[in-house]
Every structure is written in structure tokens, then in C-alpha cells.
Amino acid sequence: MSRVQNAVIGSVKTVLGWMPERWLPGGTPDPLIGRHGEVGRQASRLDGPQKVQGKARFSAEVAMEGMCYAALINSPITRGRIARLDTAAAEAAPGVVLVLTHRNMPRLEIVPVMSITNMGAVGNSALPILQDDQIRYNGQVIALVLAETQEQADHAATLVGIGYEEAPARTRFEEAKSSARSLASIMVEKNQVSVGDAPRELQQAPYSVDNIYRTPGHNHAAIELHAVTTAWDGDALTLHDSTQAIAPTANALAKLFGVKREGVRVLSPFVGGGFGGKAFWDHQVVAIAAARIAARPVRLMLSREAVYRMIGGRTPTEQRVALAADHEGKFTAVVHTGYSVMPTYAVCPEQYSLGSRAAYRSKTYQFGQRHLDLDVVPNTYMRGPGESVGSFAMESAVDELAHQMAIDPIELRRRNEPDKHPLSGTAFSQRGVLEAYRMGAERFGWDQRSAQPGTRRDGEWLTGMGCATGSFPYVRMPAGAVRIHLTKGGQATVSCSAQDMGMGTSTVQSQHAADRLGLPLDAITFEMGDSDLPPAPMAGGSAQTVSIAAAIAAAADKLAGELLRLAGNASPVAGLRAGEVRLVDGSLVSLENPSRRDSFHAILSRAGREAVAVTASASAPLEMLKFAMQSMSAIFCEARVSEVTGEVRVTRLLGSFDCGTILNPKTAASQFRGGMIMGLGMALTEETLFDERSGRIMNANLADYHIPAHLDVPEIDVIWTGIPDPRSPLGARGIGEVGITGVAAAIANAVFNATGKRVRDLPLTLDKLL
């Protein structure tokens, strides 16, 4: 076990105040599993009406008295220093309130960066923000201009005179490989791992493939631009932010600006898409500093170009996957290594080899990632970090080997399905990927696939089918609290600083709370999006739903205890402990003898109380350490490739998911579908055009950075096994990221089946198929 894992367990143990045995080895699964209540119902999004009526106020729509508007200047050079800085003309321009540069920026410490050992931290970059004249990457913010109107700010920004002294920059992937670093750990796993002699197996095996796969950089393109509206009142700070990390942001800001945590309020009730790109970047800090100096409320909304330049995206990768198999198709070697970019000041290792470590049984293994230091905007998490690009390489390789062996690719996977985690030997909590394949293959019509590539055609269009496995680890964040406030009238308010980036958090947690508290859905109010509420962990790692669910479960237990205490000796449930009752139909009910019951109303009336409130924290996520847990999928694709032009059109996509209990089929299907569309973009169109000579992104806009257009997206069929995970709250695992994984490989495999051409460089643009 690595140092990091020890650190994680250590931090977990410190939050172990009270811990139910639930979900742990020997413990009983969550009693809500299999209960037919609100969970599992097709509830519509509770925030839907607000969104479609334009009543949902996003962070750039909050109005404040006396507010002024900010424009940013981003460095056009990659490395060097600001040699000349003339702000006089800008300061004299109409409406200008402030020009903020490194000269008048308050001296601030480095923002603590997020990491697996510091879950409460939130920073994406360990670089100083506007603290000196140094330029460290192309796009770095070098000035903020504040004015009475946005137009005045934008105009004045063009009047700031800046001269640069350029220095050599490290911008070339290939050149940086010779000095690549090898981190000790990737997330919580040891980085370089060798089991047995994989190179020898590769040499001796009757069947093997050994290839390099490349994926380009990708940029975040959430529909809502990063934006803040912020104001100081003395030492009290209000920040309306578009963020996936409300409580951690409030903590970071208090430390950074040296004010009390209670005085910092971060509000983010609606977020127009996050995908990993909306944590903590430079724009929040410069806007807040400007507001403090100007003593005015400030709004800063990044331009689309600035999102490309100052918000990191997914690193390019170059991955080697090698597989060897014996005559029976049993793997004798699984190798997954490679290079990606991660500057020393960035936080995301793009863990593309982790999924492969849990994927297949083999005689030998070799895994390891190396990281390149380039002078670029710090790369960060982007939907399915690691597995999205890692599954492209691994699942393409499996397809290549299956073709070489003339075995159906699903059958090859079946022959190498592990019965426990292949490296650690840990038991799987639940794993139904083969069932997902069975269901998917049947529904998709996999038996219609021709095993021989290039044999199906419709006019000039060659058609083919492909499949691939997707996966994403189960994560439940440590800590995280909720408050439950229950009135005598049977209304419950469940509160925590959760984030809803559009996936339906408030809807699903309301459904959950209804079942957990034994109340109807319309008796539940779920409060979120505000750092004044009990702190929820950041929304990331597909972890938010189970993290909050665990906190609600803990609070419900505490509420039961509190109600038992208030019920008194005259109650039919007198003498029972919290573990001996459940909350059902607005009552405390004995588990052993359901006729022993007492209603919330009766209990609170007798106690002379209008309401009762409890706050509790989630149990430690020890299930993650005791079991191998991951969401999985079987992705199926049918693609057409023009024999004339090489154009690829995906005509059908099907995702068959194995993610435990599906809490709300409607919002879940939407999540899966969205993830799969992002995978389609990764496969066919998305590519950050990075000019390696200058270190500059050359397609920093949505016209030239191609996300799929409607015409690129076919009907997407989504199904799931729905098998509950006995080791997680509600039996659920994450669904936010698994949707993107496996899709690019399924498409590349379908293109191979259609054409006989194997493309190992994404995106699958037509020039690679001519």
C-alpha cells in the first residue's frame, strides 16, 4: 500500500466519529436497496421549470448595487517577463475604475491545490496569481480592467501598453519525453507496477499486439462561461460563482484573503455545466481582489477564448498498449504505459492506466505513466479523466487482438474477465459488465456484425460495428455533512452546500430523502448551492450523489435517535434504539414489530416542539478501500465511412451500463447520453490545435474547436443492468463520467470493422481514412 493510500486512510480515520456498519464487510446493505419508493422513479428535474422560464439566476446574472464590470488581458507570449507596462491610457479611458496588474495586486499566498490527500483544497494551479512580472504560460492573466460598463472595460483593456521580453519555452511534446517524470503514485495507486515478466510473454506468446495510441488535447466547453459576481462588505465576502466546489472555495478564499471563514459566502445554485473545468482558477481571485481594491461589486465573465486560454483542459496523451494471449485467448501480458503533459504546478495526472489495471485477468502486467513538463496552462480534470482516453487505447488494442485471433471481441473479453481485482486481489463489490454486454449485444443486434472488415456497404458508404468496455472507479468523498430540519407538520428540509451542474442533484437527493425519511416527495425541500449550509464535498469524480446520500443516511439515523429521545417513555416506540426503528409513512416504526409506531407529529406535539433539526456527517468511505468498485459499461457503435471522402458518420450508439442502482432513470439516461456524446466528440471531432512553435492554442473558439453538432449525433440508446451494489449507499455508483469512457474505442473499432483501417490517433478525421 502506497504512502498516499496510507495518508488517505489516515485522513479517513480522523473523520470516523460515528460509523455505521452498513456497507462494510459483514455489514448489512443499505435497507433502501430494493425498496420501491421515490428512488428509481422517473422524476422530472425539480429545477426544470425555473430553467425553461429563465428564472434560474446564474452567477453572471446576479445584479448588485453599484456593480462594475471586468475585462481580462491574457498573455500572448508563453514564457518571459513583462518588460513594459503602461496603464495610464487605460486608467484615463471613459468609465474605468481600476486597472489591476502585478504592481497593485495584493500579495497573496499560493492557493492550496486539490489532491487526493487534501480533499478540502480546491486550486487547479500552484502558480502565483498576478504576483510578479513573470509569464509562465500562454494565456496567463496579466491584467484586469474594471469599468462602469462591460464595453468600457473591454475597450480600456485594449489601451494597456505591454511590452514583453520573451524567453525560451518548453512547448514540444516529443522533445519533453526525454526528461519525463515518473510520479510515485497516480491518484491512490502506485504508478509503476510490474507483475511477472510481461516483455518475455509478449515475445513468446502466439498472439500479441503492441501499438502506440495518441489522443490530442481537449478543452472544456461548458455552455455557461466561467463567471463570478462578487462584493465585499468590510471583511465579509460574497461570491456568486459557477463552481463545482462551493465549500472548498469558501475555505480557500478565507485563507487566501486572510478573513474569517464565517464571513465568506459562496453561492452557486445553478451551474451551466462543469465537467471538471469549474473548480478554482485565477479569475475568481483577480475579480475578488479587484472588488476589494475598488470597494465595488464586480462581475467578471470569461470570454469563450479566455476559457480556452486560462482554464486547463485534458492533456494530450501518447499511450502504449501491448497485449499477449495464449492459444485459448487467455491474456498472458497486459501492458499500458505512456506519456502525458502535467506541469509541476498542475494537479491532474490524467490517470489513463488505472482503468486497465482493473480490467482483465492476465499472467503478467506492466503499468506506468510518465509526465512531461511543458509551459502550458495547467491541465486539469475533464469528464472521465484517465479512463476516457485510456479506454480508447486499451479497448482498441483488445479489438485488434480479437481480430488477429479471429475471436469475437466480446468473447475475448469474456475469457479474460477477472473474478477479483487483478492486481490487488480485492473482491469486487459487484461487477456485471458481462451482463451489460449480453443485454447490449442483444438489443443492438451484434449478431448482425460481419467478422470480416470492409465487407458491408451501402453505396459509397462502408458500414461496420464495434464495441468497447468503459469504466470509471467508484468514489465516495470523505466528510460532507447535511442538516435535516423536520417540522411537526411533516415537512423536511435537507440542506448542504451541494453543487448541481445540471445533472439533477437536487431532484435525486429529494427522492432519496423522501424514502429515507418516510415522507412524500412533495414534503421534501432540498437546499443547496450555498456555503452557509453544512459543507458538502466538491462535485467531482462522479462522487457527489453517493457522498451526499451517505450524509443524508447518517443524518436520518441521528434524526431517528433524536425523535426517540423526544418520544419519551409513553411512546409505543419507547425503549427502542436508533438502529431498531425506521422512518416510514411519517412515523418511527419498530423494525421488529411494525405495529409499534409513533408519528413524527405525535412525538413533536407531545414534546411541545414545532420542529427538530439534526446535522450529521457521512460515514468514512471505507468501502472504497475494502472492495474494488467501479461503474462499467459496454458500448456499441454502428458507423459508416465514405469510401470517397473518408468521412465518418456514426449511425447508432448504444450504452449498456452496470452502475448499481439507477436512482432516477430520466436524469440518469440524460447523464449517460451526454457523456456518450462527449465521447463521440472525442472520437470524431474534438482537438485542441496547439502550435508547438509558440505554445499557443490556435482554435480557442467554438467555430474551430469542433464539438459535435446535432447532425453528428445519432439516436443514442441507453440501458442498464440496474444490479444494486451491496456496498454503497442506495446500491448506487457514479454515472457522471462512465458515459464518455469506451465510446471512442467503440467508434474506432466500428470504423475498423467498416473499412479494415485501424486509426490509432484521435480524432478520426477523414484524412486518416482516405
Added chain:
Amino acid sequence: MIPFTFARATSPEDALGLAALEGHRLLGGGTNLVDLMRKGVEHPVTLVDVTALSSDISETAQGGLLIGGATRNTALAAHPLVRTRYPVLSRAILAGASAQIRNMATVAGNILQRSRCAYFNDPAASRCNKRLPGSGCDAREGLNRYHAILGGSASCISAHPSDMCVALVALDAQVHLLGLAGARTVPLAEFYRLPGETPQIETVMAPGEIITAIELPPLPVAARSAYRKVRDRASYAFALVSVAACASVQDGVLTELRLAFGGIAPKPWRALRAEQALLGGPVTRDAVFAAMDLELAEAAPLAGNAFKLELARRTAFAVLADLTGETA
């Protein structure tokens, strides 16, 4: 964005007076010019809105069409006479941009739209001879997948981005110009200048001249015409290669042919050499590829765009085969 003033022209003469003034730029739909202003590529002192000028589409005495310069792209694509007599034009327009952009963009604005080269559009950090003459070209050794393989020069390899104009050059469209010296007409095929040493000069328009209309000649062969655009996503992307063609076949041989390409040159490229080579013969793969080799003889592909040679040959054959009923 730099502050500017805004004026409205109510007549061609009105526009002419304003167009000649220093720093004045004519504004159609603004789908390109306003973007360029935001990026700092264009810095007009005054925008002169010319959308109130003619947007009429009318039949000429000769049986052609006269199309007002302020006609919206959507209106032109949807016009019944365009759809029946010049379907290639309708299809080319609908292959371009997005519905929202086509609703705003005007015909004259489409003709005068500027380069989509990433370096041209990046005044903050990139060198571009078209934007700043003599500053150099970052595209030649840089990201040039979308750039020209024909007609470029050492100073500029930008490709013309329009779809509509590819169809217009295939249709022998004439550009009606009005200047202080009077009105004149120039074939669209001769309207654009290749970059040479002066990529900043893109057309033969004299200073102060404005486009008032586009005229299509009567062209029966155009009733049998097609446009095929090859691009990186199914919609809303510029052409890597596009082909506009009008053809008629009698007794198995081509008796009439108009062939033009987009995405491969600094202007919409009328393929006269290929037309000559193909006329009088059958549409076969060998014939079309041989004709395309003639057309592309002077091509100067670069690291990122050499694939366009093969793509242009294949797409040309596919379009002609489809149009003439040959099997591809």
C-alpha cells in the same frame, strides 16, 4: 472592442458616399465583420449598415437572375427560381455556416468575408501578411490543414471560406459594382485576386466601390447541378474540399460542364482546365482523375493539407458520376 459610430445607408449613392470615407466599413449581417472587430483584426471608425439596400431577387430580361447585395443568404437559398434553375447555389448556401448565421448574412457580405486562417484571426500573437503586410506568415510552417493547395504564395496560403461563392463561380455569376466613377460589372471568377506579394488586397474593387448586386446568366445546364461539401463535422464547419458542378451528358459524353472547388485556394476555384479536358468525353474515374491532375498541376501542398489533392480528385469524380448517372 474599439468604440465606433454607426450609420445607415438608405440608397446606393448614400452608401457610396459613406464607403469612401476614411475608416468606414460596410456592414451587412455582421456575422464576420463584428467577430473581426471583437478580435481586434478590424478597427472601423464607422460601420455603415447597408442592409436597407436592395434585397430584391428578380428575373433579368435575358432570363437570368439579379440578386440585390443585401439579400440574406437564407432568402436566396429558399427562392423558388434559385431552387429550380440553380439548385447548386441553394445547396451550397445551405451547406454553409448555421441557420442563424445564414439568416443574418448577406450575399455581398458573403462574397467579401475574410480569411478564417487562425493566424490571420489572432492579432495578439500571430504573424500574418494579410493582416499586417510584411509581418510574415505563421501558417506556412504551422497549422495549415485548412489552407490552400492551389493559388497560394510565399506570403499567404489562406483558403477562401465561402460555399456560396463556389457555386456562383460555377454559374458564371457577375458582380455589379458601383463606384464614384460609375457602375461596372466583373465576373466573380475574376473578382478575387490571388495573394502574390500583396495578400492584403483580396479583390479588384477600387477604393470606395460597393457591391450592389450579383447577376446570374441564364444557364439551362445549371438545372442539373450539385454541391458536395467535405468537412470535419456534419454541420457548421468550413470545407476541406467542396465541389460545385453543372453537367449535361449526351450519348455518354459530357456536352456541357461547369466545375468549381472550395477549400483549396485563396478564391473560389473555377476548374477550367479540368472542364476542357473532360468535355466531349465520358465521365470515368480515369478521365476525371486525369483532368484533376491537370487542374492540380501547380498545386503546392504543405505538411497539413496534402490530403486535399486526393480528396479533391475523389470528390470531383463522385459528384460528376452522381450528376451524370455514372456509377461511382
